[in-house]
Amino acid sequence: MRIPLSWLKSHVDLPESLTPQEIAASLVSLGVEVDELRALDDVTGPLVIGRVVRIEELTEFKKPIRYCQVDVGDNDEEDDDGNVVPPETRGIICGATNFDEGDLVVVALPGAVLPGGFEITARKTYGRTSNGMICSVRELGLGEDHTGILVLPSGEASPGDDAGPLLGLDDTVLDLEITTDRGYAMSIRGLARELACKYGTTLMDPAALSVPGAEGDAHGVHIEDQLGCPRFVARRVTGLDPTSPTPWFMRRRLMLAGIRSISLAVDVTNYVMLETGQPMHSFDTSSIKGNLVVRKANPGEKLSTLDDAERSLDPDDIVICDDTGPISLAGVMGGASTEVRPDSTDILLEAAVWDPRSISRTVRRHKLPSEASKRFERSVDPALPPFAAERAAQLLREHGEARIQPGRTDVGRPELPGSVIMAIDLPDRVAGINYARGVTAHRLSQIGCHVEVTTTDAGRPAVLVVPPTWRPDLTRPADLVEEVLRLEGYDTIPSVLPTAPAGRGLTPVQRRRRAVSRTLADAGYVEVTPSPFVSSAAWDAFGLDAEDIRRRTMKVLNPLDAERAELTTTLLPGLLEMLARNVSRGARDVSLFYIGQVFLPRAEPVPMPTVSVDHRPTDDEIAALNAGLPQQPVHVAVVLAGNRERAGWWGKGEPATWADAVQAARDVAAAAGVDLTVQAGDLLPWHPGRCAELRVGGWPVGHAGELHPKVVEALGLPRRTCAMELDLDALPIVRRRPAPAVSPYPPVLLDVALVVDVSVPVAEVAATLRSGGGDLLEDVQLFDVYTGEQIGEGKRSLAYSLRFRAADRTLTVEEATTAKEAAVAVLADRFGATLR
Template identity: 65%
Template sequence: MRVPVSWLTEHLDAGEIGPQELAEAFVRIGMEIEDVQPLGEVTGPVVIGRVAAIEELTGFKKPIRYCRVETGEDDLPADRSTDEDGSAAGDHGPDALKTRGIVCGATNFAEGDLVVVALPGSVLPGGFAIAQRKTYGRVSDGMICSARELGLGDDHNGILVLPPATASPGDDARALLGLDDTVLDVVPTPDRGYALSIRGLARELACALDVPFGDPASLDLPEPEGEAWPVRIEDPSGCSRFVLRRITGLDAGAPTPWWMRRRLMLAGIRSISLAVDVTNYVMLELGHPLHAFDTSSVKGDLVVRRAQPGEKLTTLDDVERALDPDDMVIADDSGVISLAGTMGGASTEITTESTDVLIEAAHWDPPSISRTARRHKLFSEAAKRFERFTDPQVCAVAVELAARLLRRYGDGSIQPGRTDVGHVEPNLPVTMPIDLPDRVAGVRYDRGATVRRLGQIGCKVTVGTSDEGIALVTAVPPSWRGDLLQPADLVEEVLRLEGYDCIPSTLPPAPAGAGLTDTQRRGRTVSRALAAAGYVEVLPFPFMSAETWDAFGLPEDDVRRRTVKVQNPLEADKDQMASSLLPGLLETLQRNVSRGFRDLALFHIGQVVLPGAAPVRMPDLGVEHRPGDEELAALEAAVPAQPVHVAVVLTGQRQRSGWWGSGEAAS
């Protein structure tokens, strides 16, 4: 996740701290930092300009415009443009304005727009120096910049156009754009979904640096007055909470404020429209994805359910998708309108005419969303967060924050109703001996370190004593930490926050060896003998396809067809354990022959799987207790025989021909 340092430190009382110190703090607590990327250095005069006039130049292979740009300079003449021969080109702008003439190839801006202008003498990222130069028959007195040219992102589809009233012509663009910022590319581990947000990362830094943390989710929620829209959850196992807020009278054409566009840009998200940008901003800030529906396109009550056989949905990327009965969806009277937790439907998409909007936040079942994303190959930012677990208690806060932003910047009216259906079970308390982290790490931590660290991550902690007189700590995990389920999870939190570097890296003494077993000696003897005879050992793919034996021409009742099927195969067409080493060896032989090798002698020593004629069903044992003798015996009886076999294959000449005589064919 790309994170601007200025946004991250907004919620920390850390004083003056540099990007490198923040990166080192993340690494200390187990967060990987892929990159620390300062924005490209910009020097010289870079100012805000207002486009006063645009002249379309003709006769060129691509669109070229000659723009008169007001840059707030009083010492400029009214017109500085010249033709190729150096003579005045005439009046290309209002006489009352003192403007610069700039040639530009972009077409995404109009007269009156605010743009960023690099004046002659400035140097942009990458050492790109700006100077007055003659081009396309005019003298270009600077450059109108795109976001990529300023080092703010990768978007180079057009000029960076600022919202009206953001600044005045002549203002310093470097201060407005925050070009002294740095972006951290943080890669949280998959079990830490909360860390895919500014809220989660700032809390982690507060723990690492021992500084106060201001939670952006601390909002006062008004009491709802009825429902925003009727909603019914038919599958509570797939969706435990569903929250809606309605905003009416929204100015569909209202621009996204610059500070929000900048943060989205630095995070790698393209600005689309105010409503969409607000949902993306709240997702990055709080870690909870939102979805916006065009209320006028919603027909009847919303129903949260599994997809029905044969249903289809055209998603926002204009792809019609056949839904699976395992997919969680949101539907109305017209059918499915959203693939839940993954991507919305095109029928209720927010458009440039949407003035009535429903903002939705829900808590989805992570495994369901993960299966849906992989089934449809839709790895959206929303799915990435939902499959890692989101905070169910932040749903109402997320829609409220989005609604307030739309009211502030889009002149919308928040309707008094709020829909909040479903029920979320609180996290169960976890109890452990208070000195368990010390014993696991082999370190005696300071008194109170365990309680303090668990409190920092949001746990409600109580200390007590067992009947045996052992000091115990009981922690109720916060709503955003669905991964804290057992004492080992709490121990990990204490150890990483106290610092892995404090744990001594002392290797235990290795026990005396007993030498090789008879089986190991026998295997090595066979391997050495085959190698001495000219064979090369290979490691074929250990799984095979059921169709392989058809190619071998084996009868249906051949014992080699009896094998074990893999539930989650690496390759869909090879979903069976090998009952013989020959198919894998022959496949390796074929691959080498196709690459020009003609004389081959290969061997492999490995296990095969030979289930009996009446295989025993594998028992499903729990993990709450140690298995007994009967359970272990049942497990061993269900495991098929796995003897070690040796196989060889040859092709071409076993012994090559030469001055010593003719070769010997492998056959």
């Protein structure tokens, strides 16, 4: 949320000596996050008001180009005879088309420097000399609107006037982040009240209006969904002059808040929303057919919204309807059929209160966030709609010559905050200090609470607090304590560190996880954190059968993204999505890893118990909650594409292969202190001929290899993308690892080439060599694989390097040869291997 500081200061009497930085620091101390504090004085040099005298359309170019003669008040003198010399005009090239001859514009003359260090000079372009620049809102640093240049209202200034005071370039814009529990702060009114409490000054409440009673009915309204719409207020104005411009002070404030000016009727509703915190909508009354009804959408209904999109409505959506059907998506966006047009003179102003949860679901479902929905999601003051509607109607009367019709529709009964009893010394006990007498009642009264001093059931002094209508978050004593401490200042609470008890260190599971993470990072993988949510389309891309167990997922009732409403059963979808995103942004050699939980539903659903929050759950309740949760084992997965060894002056790069994915699994097993067995596997999304099944103790714990080409194509991945996923929780915990025995004696190195059937796994050949070689065989490494006519069909040659060493003596070649022959004999007996 962005607001100009001058607007905020107009509603609260702050000390003149306060700097913008001090005001921002005060807001931070009150719990309002300030993302940015931006001064508008970063424009230097001549910036003046100009009047467009003549426009020449340059039609020889592909895009609209205009050569404008602009009066900037350079020469407005009398000659010797007393005649006024016509002012000189400056020729300026401009590509915008949203202005006409006679309009007032802002001109940066040569020598001016605009935000971002953009220096203005006279230069020749498009065959003309451009002697300055006509500026847009974004070029002036006043906002993000760059659809056209800034056109000023006539009568606001004269050509040649300094544009700085009119634009308010001495102002400062605050960019704020408002938490979800403090919707009242998304307004000038709410923030001004916070600062008034901070400094003990006067609040000029923009909603402090004299509002007439709800006499008559401006437009018949019936609420069918009372939960979705607790209150609906309508106020009607007629005779609006559709040509009335939005006053400059309003346009400027909206512009600095990031809202584009559209028309007086629309601008007024946006202005009142920012000022009071009450979102509003304006209907063209003549377009409404019959009375209004607030209800849930019916199945199959559609609505064309103001963004020219036809939306299929969900039965959970709240809509405003007339006799023709839905005309507005409540709290989110209006419909095109009742839009206020440039010639609309009869306006129906709507100010309502909507259920925050319903609005939140609708926004996510339709991917349609708006300034109004942001406020409704955080809750809106249920007492505010009549005042906001009256404020908007008065502004239209004042600036658009509208007539406010007698009577006001006000239907619905919103739920008001209930009372809370709190021990009067509870804030003192929580903070650990003794506040001055009366601080608790004073601070709660400042924020709008009605406070009465009473006693608790135990006879202790207490306060009976009725929160204001704009603070629905104050529901328990802890909330009231927070308000007292917040306004007194968290910095006044003493910081006393308790003595840290002796810890027991990391658990074996934590140590293993850290070891695996460090090992993969050392191997060149980059750790990422993908989303745990997936869509069913991911399983289709993986080519999984309808009965595949991985398709059986847990669905989220209120997902952040309606298209990704399932909790993943494997880490690969999220990792592969991040791999594709990195490749799309120019990365070519990518190696990623992630250690995280997957979510496996139980075979039989277990109902979740309802647990009260007014006491600690019992052991039985905790056990029932845990029984209803899905299994959440921790997996580790890697994905890699491109070169595993990058190219450079040292030579060509080495592309990543299935062997690298298998090696990542071996590295994980080594870090976990377990022995990993690798054998041929077949599981999508891996390539059936390049997939390895990973086993520990005879149990499968994961797979590694190259992905199936169809999967690679479906996900838009690089060719030969590889992946590995392993169930880390399935690995046994190794609590004690024996220290390695290092022999001081030299090794004997021997090579052996064996011919075996191609069906014999390489891993089993190596394991047989190790067992057959006995204690003297220290290491086995495969260094060559050969197939060809010399070997024979269905055969392959495997060449191994064997390292023999004795722990207590220098090993002789004869002893090593005997051990090698024993190992080869075991291979010959088990697999029919022969020496090559």
